[in-house]
Amino acid sequence: LYEVIALPSLWSIVVNWGVRPGFGIDFAGAAPAAAGQGPVGQGNVAWLPMTIDLNDQPALLACLFVVPPHGALAGAAGVVALVGRHPTNPRRQVHVQLLASRRRLPR
Numbered sequence: 001l002y003e004v005i006a007l008p009s010l011w012s013i014v015v016n017w018g019v020r021p022g023f024g025i026d027f028a029g030a031a032p033a034a035a036g037q038g039p040v041g042q043g044n045v046a047w048l049p050m051t052i053d054l055n056d057q058p059a060l061l062a063c064l065f066v067v068p069p070h071g072a073l074a075g076a077a078g079v080v081a082l083v084g085r086h087p088t089n090p091r092r093q094v095h096v097q098l099l100a101s102r103r104r105l106p107r
Contacts, residue, residue, distance in 0.1 A: 001094060003092060004060065004084060004085070004086050004092045004093065004094045005052070005054075005059045005060050005086070006054075006057070006058065006059045006060070006086055006087050006088065007054065007059070008054045008055040008057060008059075012055045012057070013055070016055045019054050019055060020054070020055055020056070021052070021053065021054055022052075022053040022054075022056070023050060023051065023052045023053065024050065024051045024053070025048060025049070025050045025064075026048070026049040026050070026051075027048070029048070029049040030046055030047070030048045030049075031046060031047060032045070032046050033045040033046055033047045033065060044067055044068060045065055045066070045067055045080070046065070046066050046067075047063050047064065047065050047066075048063065048064040048065075048066055049061075049062075049063055050062045050063065050064055050082075052084075058087040059087070060084045060085070060086070060087070060094075061084060061085050061086075061087050062082055062083065062084035062085075063082070063083045063084070064079055064081070064082055065079070065080050065081040065082070065083070066078045066079050066080065067080055071103060072101040072102050072103045073098075073101055075101060075103075076098055076101060079098070080097065080098045081095070081096060081097040081098065082094075082095075082096040082097075083095050083096075084096075
């Protein structure tokens with residue numbers, strides 16, 4: 001992830017007494033994912049734009065792929081994948097995908 005995330009400058013770390021992480025989700029920008037779009041190609045999938053910030057500067061521009069959080073996917077809040085890129089270099093990317101999940105068995 002160090003190759004994809006834009007780390008804050010040393011000056012920013014000194015001025016802010018460390019690194020303050022934050023994130024923003026653009027709920028208004030959410031849209032249904034087209035078949036084959038992103039890492040998830042079927043079902044009721046939507047994508048949700050997201051920005052991860054470090055010291056109030058964009059560190060990662062990402063897109064969450066989400067499904068209704070039912071059954072085993074409730075534990076992940078319906079998030080099944082994340083595709084992110086560096087804010088200034090679109091060739092530096094990261095892809096994270098949920099491969100499997102299961103419900104906790106009752107005792």
